[in-house]
Amino acid sequence: MPDGKMTDGRLVLGNRRYSSWSLRGWLAVRLAGLEVEEVVIPMGPDGTPAIRAASPHGLVPYLEHRGARVWESIAIAEYCAEQAPGLWPEDRVARAAARSIAAEMHAGFRGLRQAMPMNLGREFPGGGRTPEALADIARIEALWREVRAASGGPFLTGPRLGLADAIFAPVVTRFLTWQPEIAADTRDYVAAVRAHPLLARWYAEALAEPAAWLLDKYEAPAGYAP
Numbered sequence: 144m145p146d147g148k149m150t151d152g153r154l155v156l157g158n159r160r161y162s163s164w165s166l167r168g169w170l171a172v173r174l175a176g177l178e179v180e181e182v183v184i185p186m187g188p189d190g191t192p193a194i195r196a197a198s199p200h201g202l203v204p205y206l207e208h209r210g211a212r213v214w215e216s217i218a219i220a221e222y223c224a225e226q227a228p229g230l231w232p233e234d235r236v237a238r239a240a241a242r243s244i245a246a247e248m249h250a251g252f253r254g255l256r257q258a259m260p261m262n263l264g265r266e267f268p269g270g271g272r273t274p275e276a277l278a279d280i281a282r283i284e285a286l287w288r289e290v291r292a293a294s295g296g297p298f299l300t301g302p303r304l305g306l307a308d309a310i311f312a313p314v315v316t317r318f319l320t321w322q323p324e325i326a327a328d329t330r331d332y333v334a335a336v337r338a339h340p341l342l343a344r345w346y347a348e349a350l351a352e353p354a355a356w357l358l359d360k361y362e363a364p365a366g367y368a369p
């Protein structure tokens with residue numbers, strides 16, 4: 144947003160390198176074209192008092208838009224879908240599938256999220272392969288395969304990046320960072336998402352964040368030995 148331009152609100156985010164939920168909310172907001180300023184709060188090692196103070200539930204992302212206050216990334220996605228119809232598939236059956244997989248991601252896959260945290264600036268090949276993470280990855284690959292077969296790809300719900308992709312985007316970054324063994328069609332999907340201009344922008348901004356924002360727990364994850 145250029146300096147001095149009036150906006151319709153603000154989107155509060157954690158720092159881009161680590162905040163996977165922020166990436167989801169930001170993608171939804173940018174796909175919907177909402178004119179909001181971005182407020183980035185660097186995450187702390189054991190929770191972030193500034194984040195707790197900045198949003199109703201003490202977490203990011205948090206959106207304020209034209210009088211609406213929206214928290215939880217899945218609610219932000221639904222709000223954005225109301226503002227910009229077309230972010231979910233038009234077809235009822237495809238839309239039901241897209242919403243279901245997005246909800247499954249929002250509610251679960253803790254094994255993967257805990258074992259392979261998001262860090263856009265690092266590669267930890269071979270790390271994080273707990274049984275729980277590998278089971279989550281198998282389920283995610285199957286989900287992606289099924290919806291892309293139905294939509295024709297390259298994205299989950301068709302030719303354009305949509306809300307289901309936004310919700311799974313941090314998984315794409317985790318696969319690039321932790322490099323688990325994944326099938327060729329999963330690699331194709333990862334490459335398609337990574338090449339999208341919005342992902343490219345998020346990565347570039349993440350890599351330009353100050354060194355003072357780096358956290359040991361993400362830069363040198365416990366148990367990872369190259």
Ligand SMILES: N[C@@H](CCC(=O)N[C@@H](CS)C(=O)NCC(=O)O)C(=O)O
Pocket residue numbers: 157161162163164165186187189190191192194195201202203204214215216217249
């Ligand atoms: N269920 C929430 C999860 C949000 C969340 O856990 N965000 C993390 C950052 S990725 C956070 O705000 N952590 C608080 C902190 O660092 O203090 C959502 O979908 O938005």
